[in-house]
Amino acid sequence: MSLKSSNKTDTNVYTLEIEIGAEPFKAAVLKAYNKAKGQIALPGFRKGKAPLNVIERFYGKDVFYEDALEIAFPEAVSEAYKEAGIEPVDSPKDVNVKSIGEDGVLFEMKVTVKPDDIKVKAYKGLEAEKAEASVTPEEVDARIDAMRERNARTITVEDRAAAKGDIAVIDFEGFVDGKAFEGGKGSGYELELGSGQFIPGFEDQVIGHNAGESFDVNVKFPEEYTPELAGKDATFKVTLHEIKMKELPELDDEFAKDLDYDNVDELRKGVEADMLEHRQSDADKEFEAKLMEELVANVEAEIPEVMFDTQKEENINNFAQRLAQQGIDVDTYLSYMGTDKDAFESSMREQAVSQVKLGLALDKIAELEKIEVGAEDIEEEFKKLAEMYNMEVEKIKSLIAEDLLKEDLLKEKVVKFVVDNAKALKPGKKPAAKKAPAKKAAAKKADDAEGEKKPAAKKAPAKKAAAKKDEGEAEKKAPAKKPAAKKPAAKKADDAEGEKKPAAKKAPAKKKTEDAE
Numbered sequence: 001m002s003l004k005s006s007n008k009t010d011t012n013v014y015t016l017e018i019e020i021g022a023e024p025f026k027a028a029v030l031k032a033y034n035k036a037k038g039q040i041a042l043p044g045f046r047k048g049k050a051p052l053n054v055i056e057r058f059y060g061k062d063v064f065y066e067d068a069l070e071i072a073f074p075e076a077v078s079e080a081y082k083e084a085g086i087e088p089v090d091s092p093k094d095v096n097v098k099s100i101g102e103d104g105v106l107f108e109m110k111v112t113v114k115p116d117d118i119k120v121k122a123y124k125g126l127e128a129e130k131a132e133a134s135v136t137p138e139e140v141d142a143r144i145d146a147m148r149e150r151n152a153r154t155i156t157v158e159d160r161a162a163a164k165g166d167i168a169v170i171d172f173e174g175f176v177d178g179k180a181f182e183g184g185k186g187s188g189y190e191l192e193l194g195s196g197q198f199i200p201g202f203e204d205q206v207i208g209h210n211a212g213e214s215f216d217v218n219v220k221f222p223e224e225y226t227p228e229l230a231g232k233d234a235t236f237k238v239t240l241h242e243i244k245m246k247e248l249p250e251l252d253d254e255f256a257k258d259l260d261y262d263n264v265d266e267l268r269k270g271v272e273a274d275m276l277e278h279r280q281s282d283a284d285k286e287f288e289a290k291l292m293e294e295l296v297a298n299v300e301a302e303i304p305e306v307m308f309d310t311q312k313e314e315n316i317n318n319f320a321q322r323l324a325q326q327g328i329d330v331d332t333y334l335s336y337m338g339t340d341k342d343a344f345e346s347s348m349r350e351q352a353v354s355q356v357k358l359g360l361a362l363d364k365i366a367e368l369e370k371i372e373v374g375a376e377d378i379e380e381e382f383k384k385l386a387e388m389y390n391m392e393v394e395k396i397k398s399l400i401a402e403d404l405l406k407e408d409l410l411k412e413k414v415v416k417f418v419v420d421n422a423k424a425l426k427p428g429k430k431p432a433a434k435k436a437p438a439k440k441a442a443a444k445k446a447d448d449a450e451g452e453k454k455p456a457a458k459k460a461p462a463k464k465a466a467a468k469k470d471e472g473e474a475e476k477k478a479p480a481k482k483p484a485a486k487k488p489a490a491k492k493a494d495d496a497e498g499e500k501k502p503a504a505k506k507a508p509a510k511k512k513t514e515d516a517e
Contacts, residue, residue: 032067128290311352
């Protein structure tokens with residue numbers, strides 16, 4: 001197999017003429033025969049037993065040519081790409097077989113390739129605001145209170161009516177226009193009154209009732225609720241079985257020791273240090289994200305639309321898979337969020353454009369700055385992943401494609417290079433205005449850096465798990481039809497805190513079978 005000719009016939013499009021020699025094509029014909037012979041019956045032969053030459057005499061010499069070309073095509077194309085020194089971003093188009101026979105195959109095809117004229121107007125000296133991480137004593141107190149809350153024990157209340165902050169154990173069933181609706185029924189449900197778990201007005205009407213009472217709760221579903229219930233009046237039949245209240249542990253040295261601290265003072269210091277570390281991490285990530293946005297804006301290149309389309313489809317598929325893991329499909333999610341498919345796909349397209357541009361920029365910076373990933377870098381990363389997933393190194397190597405791991409590591413290095421060469425501004429301070437170049441400035445290095453999605457940088461875990469996610473960090477989720485009751489916190493020290501831990505680095509995608517594009 002060999003590349004006969006390679007010509008750039010359009011922007012990011014090459015026309016290749018490729019030859020498959022006689023011997024490789026003969027081998028492909030034999031493979032095609034072996035694959036199909038079981039279905040062939042000829043007079044004088046049992047089904048699947050007719051020799052190749054007999055079948056060729058009966059049906060024609062070219063009987064297996066089409067299947068053979070399909071077998072030989074991927075390897076021939078892959079080798080041609082290497083010989084031409086191009087990186088395809090789409091499958092071959094306009095394939096034209098010029099000749100096919102015992103002497104082999106000669107065909108021509110077109111392919112869209114990754115752009116080679118990428119420029120980044122600037123990638124060194126970028127400026128962006130960076131928040132200064134800080135923690136107040138009041139925030140530390142609030143975090144410790146949350147830890148106590150998570151370690152609270154519940155006791156049954158028998159001498160009074162339900163009050164705000166209590167846990168009401170209830171059975172309930174909802175009706176709209178006199179008819180029960182899906183998802184509106186629960187039994188033995190533990191509802192914290194005042195938590196806002198249920199729709200507005202529900203919890204307030206449970207307050208004041210005693211254990212053993214049955215009563216109606218009349219509410220109106222919010223307008224932004226699921227379409228079948230949005231804005232409708234509903235009546236819930238409720239039975240209050242039991243009232244519980246939380247009893248918080250005392251804030252003393254014993255409580256601190258349960259969380260692996262020597263005393264309350266050490267607990268406060270640990271919580272403060274952990275909160276500060278994670279806020280600094282958040283500030284670093286936000287700073288990095290702003291720099292990557294600048295890189296994307298600085299990219300100049302004629303990028304094939306197919307690159308954006310491919311990335312968009314990948315984004316949609318990945319998003320759908322994540323939803324499926326939560327038992328939700330995309331249409332249901334869009335309904336919950338009050339949006340439609342067109343807006344969703346437009347958003348995914350916008351995201352894809354940034355990702356593609358960022359990836360191209362990072363590749364270009366690596367080329368310009370001669371940033372590389374060596375064998376020792378890869379080996380060290382395999383060891384870290386093995387430790388992270390508690391697996392043998394060789395097992396990790398069998399699961400993770402080395403080329404994908406290398407690609408991730410290279411992008412990490414390039415992003416670090418850009419961040420290290422950037423300037424952090426205090427919040428509120430605008431980046432300095434760029435001066436217009438005097439006459440013609442000497443062609444500057446294409447400071448390009450297209451920040452493609454970078455795996456979260458790994459951090460050493462905090463010495464002691466101490467802090468819960470910072471307030472206001474709640475992840476945006478599709479609203480549930482019926483909020484689930486909060487589960488009692490585990491008594492373990494680590495669980496008590498629910499601290500925000502450094503994001504574990506995602507393992508690169510599993511090995512893929514190589515296919516010619």
